[in-house]
Amino acid sequence: MMEKSVNFIFKVLVIGEPATGKTSLVKKYVSGHFSQDYRASIGTNLYIKKIRLKSGDEGKIQLWDIAGQERWIQMRHTYYRGAQGALILGDVTREKSFLQIEDFWYSDIQKYCPDIPVILIGNKIDLISSISEEKINDIGNRINANSILFTSAKNGENVEKAFKIISELIHERFFNLKK
Ligand SMILES: Nc1nc2c(ncn2[C@@H]2O[C@H](COP(=O)(O)OP(=O)(O)OP(=O)(O)O)[C@@H](O)[C@H]2O)c(=O)[nH]1
Numbered sequence: 001m002m003e004k005s006v007n008f009i010f011k012v013l014v015i016g017e018p019a020t021g022k023t024s025l026v027k028k029y030v031s032g033h034f035s036q037d038y039r040a041s042i043g044t045n046l047y048i049k050k051i052r053l054k055s056g057d058e059g060k061i062q063l064w065d066i067a068g069q070e071r072w073i074q075m076r077h078t079y080y081r082g083a084q085g086a087l088i089l090g091d092v093t094r095e096k097s098f099l100q101i102e103d104f105w106y107s108d109i110q111k112y113c114p115d116i117p118v119i120l121i122g123n124k125i126d127l128i129s130s131i132s133e134e135k136i137n138d139i140g141n142r143i144n145a146n147s148i149l150f151t152s153a154k155n156g157e158n159v160e161k162a163f164k165i166i167s168e169l170i171h172e173r174f175f176n177l178k179k
């Protein structure tokens with residue numbers, strides 16, 4: 001008898017202001033490593049990891065870690081095409097890093113890849129936060145985030161969970177043929 005095998009590859013964007021920890025979060029998830037020093041990303045880094053869903057289906061998640069710096073603004077949206085999910089990051093130690101989420105980062109998603117599942121992430125919770133959880137939840141509600149999570153790329157808190165949740169959301173939205 002033939003084994004049923006489902007192959008898929010999910011394209012997930014990781015976006016947000018510079019130095020919010022996008023590269024760190026993705027690296028922690030993919031390799032388990034964390035580095036203290038900040039090297040601003042250039043363009044886009046692409047990572048890929050095998051995943052296994054609750055349904056037992058196995059596939060891959062392709063992570064597009066997109067440089068947050070202003071100078072990449074012109075070409076940034078070219079990476080958005082075909083994205084099926086997004087993590088939008090803010091840095092809880094810098095309230096400012098959340099101010100553009102609704103009007104810039106989320107509005108880009110609506111423009112270039114609308115109706116995809118989105119997770120709002122408050123990263124660096126191993127440090128002292130300068131923004132209230134309530135404010136982050138408000139932003140999450142305004143952008144209709146499917147989920148709001150607090151993570152630390154340094155100690156790994158909720159890192160695995162973030163990518164698990166986005167994978168399940170994408171699977172439900174785009175691949176669930178049972179409905
Ligand atoms: N303490 C702590 N530091 C973090 C965490 N995540 C990232 N950092 C640090 O924050 C700085 C920026 O991290 P990056 O991952 O390079 O940020 P980025 O969002 O990729 O920045 P760009 O590529 O410029 O858009 C680095 O010094 C990291 O070590 C975290 O969860 N906790």
Ligand SMILES: [Mg+2]
Nearest residue numbers: 022023040041
């Ligand atoms: Mg980066």
